[in-house]
Amino acid sequence: MRVSSEFSKHAQHYGSYNVIQNKVIDRLLKKVKHKPKNILDLGCGSGALHNSIKWKYKHFTGVDFAPGMLELHPKAKNCECIYGDFNDTTLFENLLTYRYDYIFSASALQWADNLDMVFKNIKSLNAPISLAIFSANTFKTLNETAGLTPLLRSAQMIDELQKKYFDAELEIVEYKLEFESTRNMFKYIKNSGVSGSRKVLDYKQTKKLMQDYPLNYLEFEVVFIHSR
Numbered sequence: 001m002r003v004s005s006e007f008s009k010h011a012q013h014y015g016s017y018n019v020i021q022n023k024v025i026d027r028l029l030k031k032v033k034h035k036p037k038n039i040l041d042l043g044c045g046s047g048a049l050h051n052s053i054k055w056k057y058k059h060f061t062g063v064d065f066a067p068g069m070l071e072l073h074p075k076a077k078n079c080e081c082i083y084g085d086f087n088d089t090t091l092f093e094n095l096l097t098y099r100y101d102y103i104f105s106a107s108a109l110q111w112a113d114n115l116d117m118v119f120k121n122i123k124s125l126n127a128p129i130s131l132a133i134f135s136a137n138t139f140k141t142l143n144e145t146a147g148l149t150p151l152l153r154s155a156q157m158i159d160e161l162q163k164k165y166f167d168a169e170l171e172i173v174e175y176k177l178e179f180e181s182t183r184n185m186f187k188y189i190k191n192s193g194v195s196g197s198r199k200v201l202d203y204k205q206t207k208k209l210m211q212d213y214p215l216n217y218l219e220f221e222v223v224f225i226h227s228r
Helices: 019-030 048-052 067-072 089-095 115-124 140-146 155-162 182-192 203-212
Strands: 002-008 038-042 059-064 079-083 102-106 129-134 168-178 217-227
Touching (some): 019 102, 019 129, 019 168, 019 217, 048 102, 059 067, 059 089, 089 115, 140 203, 155 168, 155 217, 182 203, 182 217
Parallel strands (some): 002 168, 038 102
Antiparallel strands (some): 129 217, 168 217
């Protein structure tokens, strides 16, 4: 297990709320040792991973449970989008009718209801993997300042579960995203999707958190799981 750190400044200047997610995708793709032709992307969203693939593939399948995202995802004869939820075993029964050279998932599996079951179902597809999962130390100082229990699983728990199913290299990467103001920081949290639409503080509590938060950046922790 190797721990590394990356730092990005002034997120609002990127013109996107997906700064960290895009960094995650870049890291996932750099770990791929060959250029798979038949690709599955679990939690494909609007196509960020697809759009980052530079090699020519034979077939790309993107799966997501948000119709609005699937509408935005690129489509072509060799690129299809499937409405489905990776929490549903039926999805994987249907996916077994395909054959994949590689399975990706970038910034989605942290929302699995039962990650053990999801890992088991991914294993059943019998293909190499590159997965990126946000873990409990994401927003660590923010949660501590607000007195909130982390929403996500710990890196240790994710590691223990993945070892049951994969022969994989595990890497923990810590990112820090700096903001020019606390207001911009909280706007990012609201619009980026990384909080899972969690809303547990009222206006007064949120205002106090903005005043008390001691940093000018947010912390993220991502567990990367790559087939050996």
